[in-house]
Amino acid sequence: MPNPIAFLALAIFPVVVVALYGRLRADRALIWALMLGYLFLPEPPAVFDLPLMPPLNKHNIPALMAFMIALWRYGYDGPLLPHSHVGKLLLIAFVFSPVVTVLNNEEAIFFGQVGVEGHNLKHALALPIEQFLLIVPFLMARQHLANGGAQREILWALMVGGLVYSLLMLIEIRLSPQLNLWVYGYYQHLFGQSIRAGGYRPVVFLYHGLWVAFFVMTSVISAYALWRSEKGPRFKFLLAALYLSAVLVLAKSLGALLFMLLLVPLVVVLSPGAQVRVAIVIGTIALAYPILKGADLIPQERMLAQAAAIDPQRAGSLEFRFDNENTLLERAYIKPVFGWGSFGRNHILDPNTGNILTVTDGRWIIVIGVYGWVGFIAEFGLLLLPLLLLGREMSATGNREISPYVGAMSLLLAINALDMIPNATLTPLTWVLVGALTGYAEKLRAERLNLTKHNTALKWQSVM
Numbered sequence: 001m002p003n004p005i006a007f008l009a010l011a012i013f014p015v016v017v018v019a020l021y022g023r024l025r026a027d028r029a030l031i032w033a034l035m036l037g038y039l040f041l042p043e044p045p046a047v048f049d050l051p052l053m054p055p056l057n058k059h060n061i062p063a064l065m066a067f068m069i070a071l072w073r074y075g076y077d078g079p080l081l082p083h084s085h086v087g088k089l090l091l092i093a094f095v096f097s098p099v100v101t102v103l104n105n106e107e108a109i110f111f112g113q114v115g116v117e118g119h120n121l122k123h124a125l126a127l128p129i130e131q132f133l134l135i136v137p138f139l140m141a142r143q144h145l146a147n148g149g150a151q152r153e154i155l156w157a158l159m160v161g162g163l164v165y166s167l168l169m170l171i172e173i174r175l176s177p178q179l180n181l182w183v184y185g186y187y188q189h190l191f192g193q194s195i196r197a198g199g200y201r202p203v204v205f206l207y208h209g210l211w212v213a214f215f216v217m218t219s220v221i222s223a224y225a226l227w228r229s230e231k232g233p234r235f236k237f238l239l240a241a242l243y244l245s246a247v248l249v250l251a252k253s254l255g256a257l258l259f260m261l262l263l264v265p266l267v268v269v270l271s272p273g274a275q276v277r278v279a280i281v282i283g284t285i286a287l288a289y290p291i292l293k294g295a296d297l298i299p300q301e302r303m304l305a306q307a308a309a310i311d312p313q314r315a316g317s318l319e320f321r322f323d324n325e326n327t328l329l330e331r332a333y334i335k336p337v338f339g340w341g342s343f344g345r346n347h348i349l350d351p352n353t354g355n356i357l358t359v360t361d362g363r364w365i366i367v368i369g370v371y372g373w374v375g376f377i378a379e380f381g382l383l384l385l386p387l388l389l390l391g392r393e394m395s396a397t398g399n400r401e402i403s404p405y406v407g408a409m410s411l412l413l414a415i416n417a418l419d420m421i422p423n424a425t426l427t428p429l430t431w432v433l434v435g436a437l438t439g440y441a442e443k444l445r446a447e448r449l450n451l452t453k454h455n456t457a458l459k460w461q462s463v464m
Contacts, residue, residue, distance in 0.1 A: 002046035003185030009041055010048065010061060017065040026074060027150040030066050030140055031157045034428045037062030039165060039215075042184040043207050052122060054130030059428055063136040070140060080139060083442045087385055093378035094135060097338060098127035101371055105341040112351020119341050127342070137428045138382070141435025146443050151405035151436060152229075155222040158429075159240055162219020165204060166247045169212060172202035173250050180205055196252040213253030214425050217260050218412050220244045224267045225408035255422065259415050267408050275407025276390050282414035283384040289421050290364040290376065294329060321422065324359045331358075332369050339372035346370050363420035383417050383434055386410075389441035396448060406440060409433055 016036065020029040041058035048056040056064075081088045102119040109116050145154060168179060177194045180203065181187055189208050194201045201209035220241055227237035248260060266278055292298050300322050308315035327348060332339065340346040346369030347356045360366045367376045387410055394402070413433040419425050 001186055002042055006042040006046040006184040006186075007048070009184075010046060010056070010058065013037060013041060013061055014065040017062055018069060021066070021069045021073065026070060027144050027153055028157075030070070030144055031150075031153055031432065033062045033066045034137055034432060035157055035161050038206075038428050039161060040205055042180070042205065043188045045186075046184065052125060054126050054133065060130075060133035060136070063140070063428060064133055067136050067140055070144070078143065082142065082385075082438055083445070084385070084389065087382070087438065090378050090381040090385065091135070093374060094382060095128050095131045097374045097378060098131060098341075098371060099124050101338040101341045101375070102127060104335065104338050105345065109345060111349040111354075114349050114351055114354040116343050116345050116349065123342070135382075135431065137431035138435040138438070141432045142439040142442075143435075145432065145436035146439025148403035148405060148440075151403055151409060151440070152226070154432065154436060155225050155405055155408065158218050158222040159226060159237070159244075162216050162222075162244050162247075163240060165212070165219075166216065166244060168204045169202040169216070169247060169251065172204060173200055176200045177203040177209070179203075199252065201252045209251065210253055210255070210423055211425055211427075213248060213251040213256035214259075214416075214419060214423075215429075216244060216248045216251060217256040217263075218416075218429070220248060220260050221263050221267055221408055221412055224264055225405060228268055229404035229408075255419065259419070263411050263415060266411060270407070272402050272404055272407030273394050276387065276394060276402075276410045279407075279410035279414035280387045280391050282411070283387050283417050286414065286417035286421060287380055287384060290368065290380075293325065294368075294373075320359075321361060325362070325365055327358055328360060328365050328369055332365075332372070335372060337372045338374055339368065339370050341370060361424065362422055363424040363426050366424055380417065380420075383413070383430070386434055386437035386441050387414060389445070390437065393441055393444040393448065402444070403440065406437065409437055413437060 017029075017033045020033050023029075024032065037058050041061070044055065044057050046057070050056065054060075081091055102121075102124040106118045106120065108118045144150065172179060177187070177191065177200060184205075188203060188206070194203055194209050196209075202212050203209050204212055206212050206215070223237050223241035223244060227234050227241060230237060245260065248257060266275055270278065289298070304315055304319055304322070307318050328346065331346060331348065334340075344356055346366075347358045347360070349355065350357055360369065364376060364380070367379050371378075390402075390406065390410060413430070416425060416430050416433070
């Protein structure tokens with residue numbers, strides 16, 4: 001269980017956010033408040049569980065405090081909801097569809113003698129609040145991180161955060177994952193999953209070693225993007241990228257390493273516009289897998305055979321994942337529209353012990369089971385909408401110049417969505433990318449419409 005230091009860290013972090021906003025610009029303060037909270041605060045079960053409220057944890061405490069300070073100091077410039085009608089609909093569904101989920105799951109369910117409680121009106125209040133807190137980084141990033149300067153700040157912070165975190169990672173690579181135990185008094189996950197290839201996979205203060213490796217991968221891509229796009233001395237960015245690449249190799253995560261090998265050439269070679277187009281393709285794949293899986297169109301047997309030819313152990317892991325996905329989808333089909341809700345109702349439980357027998361690894365299967373296909377479309381639609389908005393603006397304006405940083409950010413968002421097929425790596429930093437790119441796409445559209453109006457006015461003047 002977490003020690004008092006864990007709860008103290010959560011309790012005093014709002015003071016850290018106040019200090020950041022007192023010393024930094026609004027965009028930098030927002031980025032660093034969310035990043036420092038994500039990287040260094042303790043993971044659940046270190047939470048404050050207040051009545052009629054969702055648990056307050058490392059993901060929503062920094063965002064909520066930043067939202068309150070920014071609202072007090074700067075006000076809210078512009079509408080809270082996205083400009084596009086699709087964006088508004090997705091956001092409203094994301095926040096409020098859990099109310100219907102609660103109303104559709106008031107009954108208790110039983111597995112043999114083991115029962116799981118139903119939802120009540122208290123949960124109809126708490127779950128929308130939980131969803132709103134989850135989306136706060138998106139709302140704030142859309143307002144405060146929509147310009148090219150803020151995009152550079154995001155990539156810079158990801159790179160610097162990776163450099164700082166790498167020092168802690170190297171300690172755990174050498175000694176085993178111990179930092180969270182030393183500081184906060186508990187392991188976040190199963191220790192055995194950190195043992196890889198005769199060594200250790202670092203976890204530091206995140207949920208799992210896969211989360212750490214994915215974050216370092218984003219740091220690598222950010223460093224390469226800055227190396228390519230910055231003017232003036234750039235060698236330091238290349239050195240940072242090479243060093244972080246080496247740390248990522250030591251982190252022993254094949255998925256993050258493959259993502260790095262895929263994205264680095266795209267960031268270094270392609271133009272920002274081409275990077276956005278590739279990101280749309282990757283994002284489409286991320287969205288297509290759950291839909292095809294739900295329609296039973298994924299060639300599982302062929303994929304297992306190919307995996308077995310490469311590595312029988314990984315083939316066994318893939319088969320285990322497929323079996324759990326199939327079981328969980330079968331359960332989700334019973335309540336496909338709005339899902340089963342919380343308390344593990346989307347799982348299969350042992351009828352004697354009450355232990356959960358199924359494993360939800362991918363974010364997509366978690367969302368479909370808990371909030372149904374409505375919740376899945378709302379969440380993944382919001383994640384991928386900025387890529388489509390950016391693609392629309394580039395198509396509407398031809399070879400229009402765009403920010404040199406937007407391509408790398410689009411690729412990072414798309415690959416994060418793709419990683420949510422096998423993992424649940426949805427973090428506040430994900431929503432920062434979504435919000436910043438959504439705000440930038442809306443800014444491009446507003447500029448395009450203003451230019452069109454101006455040209456139309458000039459045309460009419462010439463006619464008159």
